[in-house]
Amino acid sequence: MQEQRFSRRTVLAQLAAASAAMAAPPLLAQGKWPDRPIKVIVPFAAGVSPDVVTRIISEPLARALGQPVVIDNRAGAAGIIGAEIAAKSPGDGYTLFMTVNSIMGINPNVYTKLPYDTFRDFTPVTQVALVPYVLVTGPNQPDATLKDLIARAKAKPGSVDYGSLGIGSGPHVVMEMMNNMASIQMVHVPYKGSPLADVMAGQMPLAFEPATTAIPLVKSGKLRALAITSKKRSAALPDVPAVAELLPGYDGDGWQGFYVPAATPKDIVARFNTEIVKVLKQPDVQRRLIDLGLQPVGSTIDEFAKVSRDEYAKWGKIAKSNNIRIDS
Structure with a gap:
């Protein structure tokens, strides 16, 4: 209907x-x-x-x-x-x-x-x-790879939080799509602005962030990149895998x-x-x-x-x- x-x-x-x-x-x-x-x-x-x-x-x-x-x-x-x-x-x-x-x-x-x-x-x-989104985490967070993150989220459903720009924002829905495809249940924490300051400080485990703001922070070492939403890797972050490499068919750009x-x-x-x-x-x-x-x-x-x-x-x-x- x-x-x-x-x-x-x-x-x-x-x-x-x-x-x-x-x-x-x-x-x-x-x-x-x-x-x-x-x-x-x-x-x-x-x-x-x-x-x-x-x-x-x-x-x-x-x-x-x-x-x-x-x-x-x-x-x-x-x-x-x-x-x-x-x-x-x-x-x-x-x-x-x-x-x-x-x-x-x-x-x-x-x-x-x-x-x-x-x-x-x-x-x-x-x-x-x-505009790719980059899945970023703080330098001292435990997950070295997206595979590690998904394994941890599966082992303890509801134990991993993530921040976003707010309910219904791009970073929110691309994360929920990843949750669905990976069969995991990470917990959404909506912010009124960017969660990046808390992610860098280790107070929020992770977030999807547009590449334009994420890439400089990753290259400076203030954040670590676990994955990117494009179908293929980005020339700007060639060592960062696409989510689709682990979850075929994922496209969250x-x-x-x-x-x-x-x-x-x-x-x-x-x-x-x-x-x-x-x-x-x-x-x-x-x-x-x-x-x-x-x-x-x-x-x-x-x-x-x-x-x-x-x-x-x-x-x-x-x-x-x-x-x-x-x-x-």
Whole structure:
């Protein structure tokens, strides 16, 4: 029944978006777009990974479009504040939304009510990068490998705690997916912010942390890495195994990508896709993203639309099977 409702909603959303796009003036065809700055709404504070990535892309994108690209940070409420602002922005081709999988694929499955709809209110542009999570532990913790951790958790169910950014966050759901696949029961301790300080101090045994923040701490010796969520090992941490090496089929990477308000004309969406993908293929941009521990992508519109649908379904199953819900 749930799948039927989702399918009908998706069809209605696509029809509404198509109607809006048909009604919109063909600004690109008239040569009138862009004639003013492009705004990129980033639903996080300055300095965190999606903001940094947006700033890497914004300068070459501005050159390609011939207009400034202005970043508008709207942090708060697990990204919901920024998503609502983006969803309600005019579909005139002057708003981009840089977002992540937790906002578009996890939040809709966890929060009982949201002021935005992933499929009704947005049109995908391109997936920018994959964002691995690194399973980190303190230097003095007992587990030398992921295999050791799983063995200890199996021997004493409920005896191992892990921290996360909060209920329904990316680190929470990827850990629960690992719990399910390994048939273990580690105990979730949600934080209002990052648990890394407690992990480094040995007060919290472990956590999944985005690669952008985890890698420098691992390389400095302040944390130890047990595994990474990518299907394969990361070039930034070649000695750290993928979870999938022990649990085949595991894939817990997050991602970053651009969307636009649903009513944005199709020709402008296509132009955004073309120019952003070109930027992502530039060697300097790729190097800077890889140095952050990310994997550059640059997908087609249709490819990213499929990723969005698949991620929604994937994390919906994890949320449901682990009773991850937030009343809102």
